[in-house]
Structure formats: structure tokens, C-alpha cells
Amino acid sequence: TTIDSDIAGPAPRHRTTQVKVGDVAVGGGAPIVVQSMTNTDTADIDGTIAQVAALARAGSEMVRITVDREEAAAAVPHIRDGLAKRGITTPLIGDFHYIGHKLLAAYPACAEALAKYRINPGNVGFKDKRDTQFADIIEIANKNNKPVRIGANWGSLDQELLTKLMDENAASANPRDVRAVTREAMVQSALLSAARAEELGMPKNRIILSAKVSAVQDLIAVYQDLASRSDYAIHLGLTEAGMGTKGIVASSAALGILLQQGIGDTIRISLTPEPGGDRTREVQVGQELLQTMGFRTFVPLVAACPGCGRTTSTTFQELARSIQDFIRDEMPVWKTKYPGVEELNVAVMGCIVNGPGESKHANIGISLPGTGEAPAAPVFVDGKKFRTLRGPTISADFKALVIDYIEQ
Numbered sequence: 313t314t315i316d317s318d319i320a321g322p323a324p325r326h327r328t329t330q331v332k333v334g335d336v337a338v339g340g341g342a343p344i345v346v347q348s349m350t351n352t353d354t355a356d357i358d359g360t361i362a363q364v365a366a367l368a369r370a371g372s373e374m375v376r377i378t379v380d381r382e383e384a385a386a387a388v389p390h391i392r393d394g395l396a397k398r399g400i401t402t403p404l405i406g407d408f409h410y411i412g413h414k415l416l417a418a419y420p421a422c423a424e425a426l427a428k429y430r431i432n433p434g435n436v437g438f439k440d441k442r443d444t445q446f447a448d449i450i451e452i453a454n455k456n457n458k459p460v461r462i463g464a465n466w467g468s469l470d471q472e473l474l475t476k477l478m479d480e481n482a483a484s485a486n487p488r489d490v491r492a493v494t495r496e497a498m499v500q501s502a503l504l505s506a507a508r509a510e511e512l513g514m515p516k517n518r519i520i521l522s523a524k525v526s527a528v529q530d531l532i533a534v535y536q537d538l539a540s541r542s543d544y545a546i547h548l549g550l551t552e553a554g555m556g557t558k559g560i561v562a563s564s565a566a567l568g569i570l571l572q573q574g575i576g577d578t579i580r581i582s583l584t585p586e587p588g589g590d591r592t593r594e595v596q597v598g599q600e601l602l603q604t605m606g607f608r609t610f611v612p613l614v615a616a617c618p619g620c621g622r623t624t625s626t627t628f629q630e631l632a633r634s635i636q637d638f639i640r641d642e643m644p645v646w647k648t649k650y651p652g653v654e655e656l657n658v659a660v661m662g663c664i665v666n667g668p669g670e671s672k673h674a675n676i677g678i679s680l681p682g683t684g685e686a687p688a689a690p691v692f693v694d695g696k697k698f699r700t701l702r703g704p705t706i707s708a709d710f711k712a713l714v715i716d717y718i719e720q
């Protein structure tokens with residue numbers, strides 16, 4: 313086997329039909345969109361406005377909110393208005409289960425204020441006595457020119473469809489693995505619902521599909537199948553990913569593989585927040601996943617070495633963290649003032665071994681003194697040594713140089 317080192321990068325993007333969610337384009341070659349979801353009670357108008365605003369400020373390009381009861385549906389237009397007063401136009405997506413058809417019919421201002429409706433085909437059937445529930449939502453979406461996401465979920469899969477496929481499998485001469493049949497039910501649930509929506513007059517350019525599973529290998533298989541059997545725009549997400557590093561690793565592994573294969577038009581990283589944790593973390597992880605894979609740029613990257621026995625002081629770790637936080641905090645303002653600033657590469661290195669070399673590859677980099685080195689921190693700008701910083705104000709001085717560089 314030969315390895316062609318000239319070929320690197322993802323497979324061509326899977327061709328999908330573009331859907332507009334508010335002003336945001338999803339699929340059809342548009343940049344992959346990062347979205348998130350609130351965990352406030354939607355009936356709490358002020359709390360939900362504050363969290364949507366925080367998610368939008370962190371870079372969430374669409375935000376989903378639960379619409380689970382009348383008080384929540386009544387609150388939606390006030391949330392939309394409150395956000396507009398703050399200058400936030402991020403599209404809001406309504407997450408509906410069981411009674412979405414009733415809420416959307418009873419609260420037309422809610423139906424109007426939302427930019428998209430999420431339907432779970434597992435609890436709003438389309439081919440039996442519940443048929444009118446699905447049809448009612450599609451009719452309201454059509455009337456309001458809103459797109460829908462048909463989101464199948466492993467945990468709330470259409471039981472009637474699953475039972476039918478399981479029975480057929482049991483009667484077959486070569487029965488398949490039960491998980492494979494469940495994956496097929498996921499894919500069919502999404503595709504049959506989408507076909508029904510089209511029969512009901514919804515154009516393909518208003519339909520997004522998802523099929524979320526909590527196991528990485530099942531998720532990859534389900535989405536590969538979904539993509540190979542349709543050209544609907546695709547929302548990617550690993551459901552119930554979990555807390556902390558487990559959720560980040562599992563989501564990144566699953567979504568990273570699919571994105572590399574060209575699958576996925578919008579992503580959500582579903583992290584269980586730590587108690588008191590910051591909800592915007594899922595947006596940050598989604599952005600960093602897309603950026604590290606080279607699909608989009610959101611925030612200047614800070615390259616930092618891992619540190620080792622040559623970095624005996626905490627100065628290096630503190631500086632790396634401080635520079636990363638500083639850049640992330642300043643980005644909302646920088647983005648409006650300095651177009652292209654997100655392309656910036658910054659390096660913070662712990663000593664002379666790799667410091668100068670790595671710093672030279674960045675737009676601006678600093679190499680701190682390691683053990684036994686002179687107490688001096690050379691700064692490199694565009695590959696050339698620019699200045700040497702010393703003393704207790706290195707961090708502040710380096711930040712000032714970063715700002716100077718961006719301004720110039």
C-alpha cells in the first residue's frame with residue numbers, strides 16, 4: 313500500500329437540499345452550522361432570553377427551545393421580541409413532543425415566532441390514528457412557510473414501526489442483528505415521515521432530518537445509511553452524549569467521522585452540563601470540532617505545547633489559559649471590527665526546544681523560558697523574532713502585542 317501524502321482532507325460533502333432556517337442556510341453546500349439548545353423552562357421568559365442571548369453570543373447560529381405546554385407556547389413570542397430588543401436575531405427552533413399540533417394551532421403567534429419546528433416521529437405518528445397530529449403540524453408549517461426537522465431518536469423510536477420490522481426480521485430466513493433492525497427502524501422512521509410531509513405539500517427545501525443515537529458506532533451507521541438513501545439536509549448529533557470529557561470525546565469521535573465522510577449540514581454537541589456549569593460549553597465544543605477539522609474558523613487558534621519537566625513554574629499554563637480566554641472574550645467585538653480575525657494563529661510555548669519553531673509558524677507566538685534558560689520570553693511575529701519580554705508583566709505585554717498585531 314502506498315500513502316499519497318498529497319491527499320489530505322475530508323470526502324466531498326454529501327449533496328443535500330438547502331433549507332433556510334430564518335436567515336441561516338443549512339445544507340446544499342452552506343457552511344456547517346453550529347446549534348444548541350436551552351435548558352431553561354421556556355415559560356420563564358427572562359431566563360430563556362438570557363440563556364439564548366448567552367448561547368448566541370458564544371456563537372450558536374440557531375437555538376432550540378422546548379415548547380412542552382401552553383405556558384411555554386405563550387412565552388415564545390415574548391422571548392423572540394425580548395431578543396430582538398437586544399439585537400439578537402438568532403433563529404429559534406421549537407422542540408415539540410406529543411402535543412405540538414395542539415400548541416401550534418392554539419398559539420399562532422408562537423408558530424409565527426419560531427423559525428423551525430422539530431417533530432419527533434416517534435411520538436407524533438403519521439400512518440394511524442395519530443396521523444392528524446403529524447399532518448396538523450405540517451399544515452401549520454406550510455401555512456407559515458416554516459421548515460421542520462424530523463428528528464427520530466433511539467430513545468423514543470416509533471414503536472409500531474419497530475415492532476413491524478422486528479416481526480419481519482424474526483420471520484426472515486436470515487434474521488439480522490437486533491441492533492441493525494433498530495437502526496433500520498430509525499432510518500425508515502425519518503425517511504417515511506419526510507415522504508409523508510412531502511405528500512402533504514411540504515417542499516424538500518423545508519425538511520431537515522436527524523436520527524440520534526447514544527452509541528457512537530450505531531450513530532455512524534445510521535447517518536451513513538440516511539445519507540446514502542436521501543438528499544435531505546442533515547442535522548448531526550449524538551444524543552445523551554454524557555457529562556464532561558466523556559460527552560466531548562464521544563460526540564467528537566462520532567461527528568468527526570461523519571463530517572470527514574462529508575455527512576452533516578448542522579451539528580449540536582449535546583453535553584450534560586455539570587451542576588452550575590456553563591451551557592455555552594456545547595457551542596464552544598461544536599465550534600472547536602469544526603475548526604480543528606478545517607471546516608470553519610470561528611476563533612483564533614492558540615497552539616500551546618503540553619508542558620513538561622522543563623516548565624517548572626505555573627507561568628506557562630497560566631499564560632496559555634489567559635491568552636485563550638482573552639481571545640474568546642474579545643471575539644464578539646473583534647469580529648465586528650477586524651474582518652478575518654478568526655484566521656489568526658497564536659502560539660504559546662513552554663521553552664526553547666519547540667518554542668521558537670512553533671512560534672515562527674504562528675502569526676504571533678511567544679516562547680517562555682524553561683528551567684535553566686535565561687529569564688526572557690522571545691516573541692515572534694510573522695515568523696521573525698520581534699521582541700523579548702521579561703518580568704512580571706509578560707502576560708499583559710503579550711496581550712497588548714496581540715492587539716497591536718490584529719489592529720495592524
Ligand code: SF4
Pocket residue numbers: 617618619620621622623661662663664665666667682
Ligand atoms: Fe516541554 Fe519545551 Fe516541549 Fe513545551 S516546548 S513540551 S516545555 S520541551
